[in-house]
Amino acid sequence: MSATQAHAPAATEHRSGAEVVLRALKDQGVDVIFGYPGGAVLPIYDALFQQNAIRHILVRHEQAAVHAAEGYARSTGKVGVVLVTSGPGATNAVTGLVDALMDSIPVVCLTGQVPTHLIGNDAFQEADTTGITRPATKHNYLVKRSEDLASTIHDAFYVAKSGRPGPVVVDLPKDILIKAAPYTEAPSQEEPHRSYRPRTEPDRNTVLEAVRMLKRAERPVVYTGGGVINSGPEASRLLGEFVRLTGMPCTSTLMGLGAFPSSDPLFLGMLGMHGTVEANLAMHGCDVMLNLGARFDDRVTGRLDAFSPGSKKIHADIDPSSINKNVKVDVAIVGDAGRIIAALIEAWKADETPVAKEAQSGWWKNIHEWRGRDCLRYVQSGSIIKPQHAVHRLFELTKEDGRDTFISTEVGQHQMWAAQYFGFEKPNRWMTSGGLGTMGYGLPAAMGVQIAHPDALCIDIAGEASILMNIQEMGTLAQYRLPVKVFILNNEYMGMVRQWQELLHGGRYSESYSDALPDFVKLAEAFHAKGLRAETADQLDGVIREMLAHPGPVIADICVAKDENCFPMIPSGAAHNEMILGPDSDGNARAVTDEGKVLV
Incomplete structure (x- = not known):
């Protein structure tokens, strides 16, 4: 008798659809679900009550459930699981699903649905979930037959985590959850999927072509993204080996931070709209x-017709549809990032073509000159706290703390300052909403990370506007005693909106000032957390230390300069060599010319 036959339920065994769902989740290695109950999924909640293998985390909003699952998935490399009810439960989850789709995060979202005989009758809490989520997910399913239930759950996990990861919805009518259903074992990993077989191994000849191109390069650059993180820790280790082997400069997108250590001298910092001068000019030149x-x-390329003009471009990605979609490339390598980097290392060592060392020495001289401008320089003087200083001191004091630290963010200026001033040395420690730019992401994401890593230090660097988008999740922190720290850079504005209004709309600050903010210290206390506030620079370190030392959840309200802007900045529609830098000592704005010189 095979292992599959040994574990298959007997034909006379009565197992409800809800029990089949939970058994399939358990067999997929699921240990936690983030969810919110409702009528259509009560059979699953009843089955959850009668077992102890899978933990359920009760969130306060379905959007937060998906963000929490994203945080869990991004910090562990596993699939995050969400459970919501029909109708508004499913529609509330859509923002999180699109966020996961844009950032390639593996999530399986189980949604309740009205009984099959009522579908299409506008029944209570009915919505066309599969129709609504079709553009919001990598794939979705509506289960209409009990015999398809277990195999559909297994299929959903395979699709979510294979190839380019992404969110998958499984819509579950209530009668399917109540009726008896057979259990089908998950297919073995060696058994090929009937239709979806993403390519993971790169083509050897294409890799050799890329290496020949790189060997002849005089001004090379390595540009990494979230695909390296998604491939797993081994891919990040191999990236470090490859960059040090070749001696090429390395830069990263917002989503790729941590794949290559930020402290390494070969790292140029983040690329793109709020990237460093050295990273952007290296990409341009x-x-x-x-x-x-x-x-x-x-947000990385800027103006496409001026993006990296004259360069040969090599694009390595697991998603063939991403290649030549936005930028035409000279060499395309389809496959898993880790396997591609391993193949590049092997090919580089085997190719005896000498590297253009003299030319590359001149290239590095240019990069060191750009780096010497210290484009992230700021001056902390007086009592008003600079937001850059707040993030930098948080980074320094978390290093002193010594715990494994995970950072999430909301979206806005604080997000960019976190990316610029908090150094990431390892992958999977940085959780942020990159593609969709979802305000309200950071708190529930940190919550999901804390569930996955109970002994770690989990901090949500937030803005006072973004944090209010999902502030109700402070109740979840209290219920499950999750010691997440919320570090608010409070400038009383929707900071990035205000910055664009100042720079691009003549200083007309239309609806960007928050005129009725809560007292965040009292709000923290109302949610059974500790509230702290720093109003002056000399209070900052003490508040951070107290926040880190507190054993429970904390909201730290850091009152920062109201009119500080986030620089460098490539204005929308500009090129990499058309950056706006921070003001000089006289307060005048600076810009970078085509030659990379700074104009006052």
Whole structure:
């Protein structure tokens, strides 16, 4: 008798659809579900009550359930699982699903549905969930037959985590959850999927072509994205080996931070709209670019017709539809990022073609000159706290703390300052909403990370506007005693909106000032957490230390300069060599010319 036959339920065994769902989740290695109950999924909640293998975390909003599952998935490499009811439960989850789709996060979302005989009758809490979520997910299913239930759950996990990861919805009518259903074992990993077989192994000849191009390069650059993180820790280790082997400069997208250590001298910092001068000018001036696991997002490329002009472009990605979608490339390598980097290392060592060391020495001289401008320089003087200083001191004091630290963010200026001033040395420690830019992401994401890593230090760097989008999840922190720290950079504005209004709309601050903010210290106390506030620079370190030392959840309200802007900045529609830098000592704005010189 095979193992599959040994574990298959007997034909006379009565197992409800809800029990089949939970058994399938358990067999997929699921240990936690983030969810919110409702009528259509009560059979699953009843089955959850009668077992102890899978933990359920009761969130306060379905959007937060998906973000929490994203945080769990991004910090562990596993699939995050969500359970919501029909109708508004499912529609509330859509924002989180699109966020996961844009950032390639593996999530399986189980949604309740009205009984099959009522579908299409506008029944109570009915919505066309599969129709609504079709553009919001990598794939979705509506289970209409009990015999398809277990196999559909297994299929959903395979699709979510294979190839380019993403969210998958399984819509579950209530009668399917109540009726008896057979259990089908998950297919073995060696058994090929009947239809979805993403390519993971790169083509050897294409890898050799890329290496020949890189060997001849005089001004090369390695550009990494979230695909390296998604491939797993081994891919990040191999990235470090490859960059040090070749001696090429390395930069990263927002989503790729941590794949290559930020402290390494070969790292140029983040690329793109709020990236460093050295990273952006290197991208603009390179003659060969190697893109590993990034999708040429518009926040990275700037104006497409001026993006890295004259360079040869190599694009390595697991998603063939991303290649030549935004930027035409010279060499395309389809496959898993980790396996591609391993193949590049092997091919580089085997190719005896000498590297253009003299030319590359001149290239590094240019990079060191750009780096010497210290484009992230700021001056903390007086009592008003600079937001850059707040993030930098948080980074320094968490290093002193010594715990494994995970950072999530909301979206806005604080997100960019976190990316610029908090150094990431390891992958999977940085959780942020990159593609969709979802305000309200950071708190529930940190919650999901804390569930996955109960002994770690989990901090949500937030803005006072973004944090209010999902502030109700402070109740979840209290219920499950999750010691998440919320570090609010409070400038009383929707900061990035205000910055664009100042720079691009003549200083007309239309609806960007928050005129009725809560007292965040009292709000923390209302949610059974500790509230702290720093109003002056000399209070900052003490508040951070107290926040880190407190054993439970904390909201730290850091009152920062109201009119501080986030620089460098590539204005929308500009090129990499058309950056706006921070003001000089006289308060005058600076810009970068085509030659990379700074104009006052």
